[in-house]
Amino acid sequence: MSLGNGRHYLAIPGPSVMPDRVLAAMHRAAPNIYAGGFVETVPGIVADLKAVARSTGEVAIYIANGHGAWEAAACNVFARGDRALALVTGRFGAGWAEMVRALGVRVDMVDFGPRAPVDPARVTEALLADTGHEIRAVLCVQTDTSTSVRNDIAAIRAAIDAAGHPALLMVDCMASLGCDRFEMDAWGVDVMVAGCQKGLMTPPGLGFVFFNARADAARERADCVTHYWDWRPRVSPPMFYRYFDGTAPTHHLFGLRAALDMIAEEGIEAVWARHAALSRAIWAAAEAWGQGGPVALNIADPAFRSHSVTTFRAGPVAVALRDWAERTAGVTLGLGLAPGPGAESEAVAGQLFRIGHMGHVNAQMVLGALGAVEAGMRAVGIPFGAGGLSAAAEAVAAGA
DSSP: OOOOOOOOESSSOOOOOHHHHHHHOOOOOOSSSSSSSSHHHHHHHHHHHHHHOOSSSSSEEEEEEEHHHHHHHHHHHHHTTOOEEESSSSSSHHHHHHHHHHHTEEEEEEEETOOOOOOHHHHHHHHHTTOOOEEEEEESSSSEEETEEOOOOHHHHHHHHHHTOOOOEEEETTTTTTTTTOOOTTTTEEEEEEEETTTOOOSSSSEEEEEEEHHHHHHOOHHHHHHHTOSSSGGGOSSSSGGSSSSSOOHOOHHHOHHHHHHHHHHHHHHHHHHHHHHHHHHHHHHHHHGSSSEEEEOOOOOBBBBSEEEEEOOOOOOHHHHIIIISSSSEEOOOOOSSHHHHHHHHHTTTEEEOOOOOHHHEEEEEEHHHHHHHHHHHHHOOOSHHHHHHHHHHHOOO
16 A cells, blocks of 8 residues: 555655646747747846846856756856866766866866865865966856755855966856855856756756856857857847747746746745755754664755755665655655765765755645655664654744
8 A cells, every 4th residue: 555646746856846837837839939928028037047146147048957058158168178176075066077078178176075065275275276377267066966065155256266366166056046045246156057947946958057257258268169059149149049049948938937936926035045944944853863873964064055955864775765755655755876986986875865855845845755754764664863853843933
């Protein structure tokens, strides 16, 4: 018998839960892509994307996933033979670095491990060693979904400035935009990449590259850029068709328009506060469970924990826990991802599970997921400390 035959909860760190309002907005006939209401909608979408990113710069929209946004950003900034500094705190920081290297860029990787954030002092040290200013850009991820670390982007910018280095700051916000506070202009970020399928609550398919004038100046010498990835024709184009270098992703834009309306109605500050409060409930449960068993949060310091995804360490029965939760309780938990290459890293991944709490998520969804986790631990024989659900309920009450 299964107890999971009601409405299933996909509690993975993206694609996130899609609001009915977004799905309904997409359920319509194809529009005219040359004139009329659809064409008039796009400038408003661009303006509202900038508002979510707290940016007065530009944003290029691509029909792509996050890896496409990575490549678009890199192509517009680097020339072959350039040098970059990649700050790695998990699988996705390493993945972006590897993509940039494949373009012919020399990449220096500073790995901070799978359980720690970027250390700004080491960033300053690495840039001071680059006396010829060969490093064109510093790459980092605000939230790496494999480890659930949340890096202090303002501190990284300060570290670059402390070295007196002209490198651009390029940030991946795939898992954090619309969930964690992000201030592109105020924090001195030059390029930011994001996607539509997490905090922006839209089915996967759109990638975004935000950039400022400093980054666009780098485009002048970038010889990696190709016709499709070029960001310049996509911002303030002379004709609508050039926004997307071809046919517009019509129905994704309808969905995104509805999602941005929902964010504006709630208010971005309130969206950030909701994610923070729900995160504290998850952390409270995990900390109580850990008093009597192996369950532990991957990131020890709350100041560096993501507000959109939480990675748990649960030992060798993590896979059994995920299977039970999906099959019996109707909750799909995120699988563990290897934080880096190699058999040892893959072995660690099998002892992890993740809860995505991004976008269209509320208190009852999070409390329900935590209840399923606790029931699953009982069912598969994971020992744990008492009071986890009570601690989460208290955190929700305090957050509200």
